[in-house]
Amino acid sequence: MGYPGLNQFPLAMDDETSIHDQVYEALAESLIQGQIPPGKSVSLRTLANELNVSPMPVREAVRRLIAQKALELQPSNKRLRVPSLSENRLLQLMTARQWVEPELAFLGAQKITRDVIVELKNDDERLMAALSKGDVDGYMKANYAFHFRLYNLAEADLFLDMARTLWLQSGPFMRVVFGRLGTVQLPQDHHQELIRALESGDHAAVRQHMAEDVHEGMELMLEALKG
Amino acid sequence: MGYPGLNQFPLAMDDETSIHDQVYEALAESLIQGQIPPGKSVSLRTLANELNVSPMPVREAVRRLIAQKALELQPSNKRLRVPSLSENRLLQLMTARQWVEPELAFLGAQKITRDVIVELKNDDERLMAALSKGDVDGYMKANYAFHFRLYNLAEADLFLDMARTLWLQSGPFMRVVFGRLGTVQLPQDHHQELIRALESGDHAAVRQHMAEDVHEGMELMLEALKG
DNA sequence: ACCTCAAAAATGTGATCACGATTTCACGCC
């Protein structure tokens, strides 16, 4: 089970974007896609060297991620690491995701266009391809792309931020669980039904399918944690 | 309408607490209690001088608050300020508060003790006293104390963080609205009924009363924004 | 009085240095 490590620094990013934003995006994407395992300790200087920046912008990016509970400072020695999930916290994550993501899907459905549906289908195809190849990392990436392509349409910045924070927290553990399960029994995704509901304009069905998709995925993680 | 300005630096805080945490707590409390108006611009060096620290820990505290959308960087000139609420964002705040706070109240109710009920009654008395004196700031403070005394019992750190973030965002605008309405017509609080439900162990009623309390308060803000 | 515009002050960002605490690791002892 190879961890690809930190995401590449986004070279082609707008020059207007501050370094600390670029560092944040690189770290956030790596966490959401589960490319850093739970419990892994990280350090400011190490990250700074890997990204070829001074420790300063890394500190601000990390402070942001700590605020989102995507990283934590160990109380004992004040060192930085990716948090592990307790059952209590995982249950909260599940509940919160089931609040906000069906709502985001519902709002996004109202702004859907034919172009976006095509892109969603592409995401889902990449997801299926990754599944059949046993490519867990590809699955994580495609699944993330699919969900947030829809959520981004919602014009609900607060909800979007909440969802991002929840994915930041669940990403590392999700990657471990799905990697352990193997791609064979990964969530029999409701994406197909969701796309059909989007095409037919049935917004309530979109909400429902998203709720089921989230529930099923989190249920797998819960079983893995308890078992 | 006098704004008391920044909260005092928490002198009596544990020496183990890092400076940036102390700065964060001071800023966060000031924002939640609405002591900094929406649109108000702040600056790192000014804050650092007011709190007698170097700009460095202030930067980290501010970065945390930006992550919580309690502060924002204006895109035009990259300067720091307290955000103003659009109707869209206020509606999201209302929805999210109605998700998480009844749940926190429900969970907290299961851990309630006689001692905490006494403290909640004290909070509510201070709230009532502030109301009769027309003391908006006292009302804000007592209301905050009441809610989070209960929420703190819930042993749900994620939900608690979500609630804090939501209060950080609504605090400044809430203070403006309530200050404009005058204390006469402030939310006819459901705290009394909530306390009775806590005493009788009716957890479902606790959840319901909290939902109504949140809804009523946010409804006032919504009317103020539209009107 | 009122505009104009250049000098001065203030701002966020990033880099670098210093410090105390903690971890890491190799050397030498049992």
Added chain:
DNA sequence: GGCGTGAAATCGTGATCACATTTTTGAGGT
């Protein structure tokens, strides 16, 4: 060979400096 033990490396935190950009200000002219 295993195991403490001290030196060296690494850690997070805070302060200070440098820089480009923006805001504020104040003097001069009309």
